[in-house]
Amino acid sequence: MLSKDEILRLNLFSAEIRKATIHALSTAGSGHIGGAMSMVETLAVLYGKVMNVDPQNPHRKDRDRFVLSKGHSGPSLYAALALRGFFPLKELETLNQGDTILPSHADRNKTPGVDFSTGSLGQGISMAAGSALGARYMGNSYYTYCILGDGECDEGQVWEAALFCAQHKLDHLIAFVDYNQQQLDGSVEEVCHLGDLRLKFEQFGWYAQEVDGHEVSQIYEGIRKAQGQTGRPSMIILRTQKGWGCEYALAQPICHHLPISKEIEQQEIERLDREIEEMKRGMA
Numbered sequence: 001m002l003s004k005d006e007i008l009r010l011n012l013f014s015a016e017i018r019k020a021t022i023h024a025l026s027t028a029g030s031g032h033i034g035g036a037m038s039m040v041e042t043l044a045v046l047y048g049k050v051m052n053v054d055p056q057n058p059h060r061k062d063r064d065r066f067v068l069s070k071g072h073s074g075p076s077l078y079a080a081l082a083l084r085g086f087f088p089l090k091e092l093e094t095l096n097q098g099d100t101i102l103p104s105h106a107d108r109n110k111t112p113g114v115d116f117s118t119g120s121l122g123q124g125i126s127m128a129a130g131s132a133l134g135a136r137y138m139g140n141s142y143y144t145y146c147i148l149g150d151g152e153c154d155e156g157q158v159w160e161a162a163l164f165c166a167q168h169k170l171d172h173l174i175a176f177v178d179y180n181q182q183q184l185d186g187s188v189e190e191v192c193h194l195g196d197l198r199l200k201f202e203q204f205g206w207y208a209q210e211v212d213g214h215e216v217s218q219i220y221e222g223i224r225k226a227q228g229q230t231g232r233p234s235m236i237i238l239r240t241q242k243g244w245g246c247e248y249a250l251a252q253p254i255c256h257h258l259p260i261s262k263e264i265e266q267q268e269i270e271r272l273d274r275e276i277e278e279m280k281r282g283m284a
């Protein structure tokens, strides 16, 4: 179980990831804010607590691997990596510009700490399967973590990979679906309803759980339970809201990709700074 201090530290990390992401997106002028925001707490738990990574040596062989299968949400991953020290925070201001190390979608050839190139939805979970199987062949015990989008689950490749992971008993693979119920231009229900996603993964042979994706303690507990599994892969369905933690995005009917002005950045950063102060006071 996480201590109160750990929860505070991870909530503060989440707020810092949000601030750095909004700054990067407003410097670029626009971007995939909705899905970047909804997975922030999971990034905070992974990069702030769970994952064995070394910013000084991003290619260390025994590191845990991370696949951002919903690769368009790169900006909040970059913010988490920068805050962990993989590269200077200043780089966030080059998001999606020519010659940047931080393209809109994740690219392993450009960004320290990014293990897999993603953006074509549906493919990341296959990469994660390969990573987990590769660890076994190499006699390495690292974990592979992977975040999928709920809209992404409309891709047939996700289900082919899900069968493969169960067939090969990939118990060092822990995947998440960011179940924010929205995709690019509408709700998941309207575009292609997923039904009972937890049951579906269970039927595919996975150990599946559902947690509040904005509660760091629940995410952490889910990961600990998943790490206790042997002989089957794990899925953690994150109940989230698209745009969470950015009032401007939350207020839009569709917040997948939005323009973000400097005025909006200022309002959001001031609000997040107030939240940070309140969190710190609450623990004093």
Ligand SMILES: Cc1ncc(C[n+]2csc(CCOP(=O)(O)OP(=O)(O)O)c2C)c(N)n1
Pocket: 034, 035, 036, 038, 070, 072, 073, 119, 120, 121, 122, 148, 149, 150, 151, 152, 153, 178, 180, 182, 183, 184, 242, 256
């Ligand atoms: C194969 C493929 N088809 C279409 C797209 C365009 N696209 C980018 S994001 C997106 C919606 C993704 O929705 P979801 O997976 O729910 O992500 P989130 O809401 O978490 O951002 C689409 C259709 C793509 N990147 N790849």
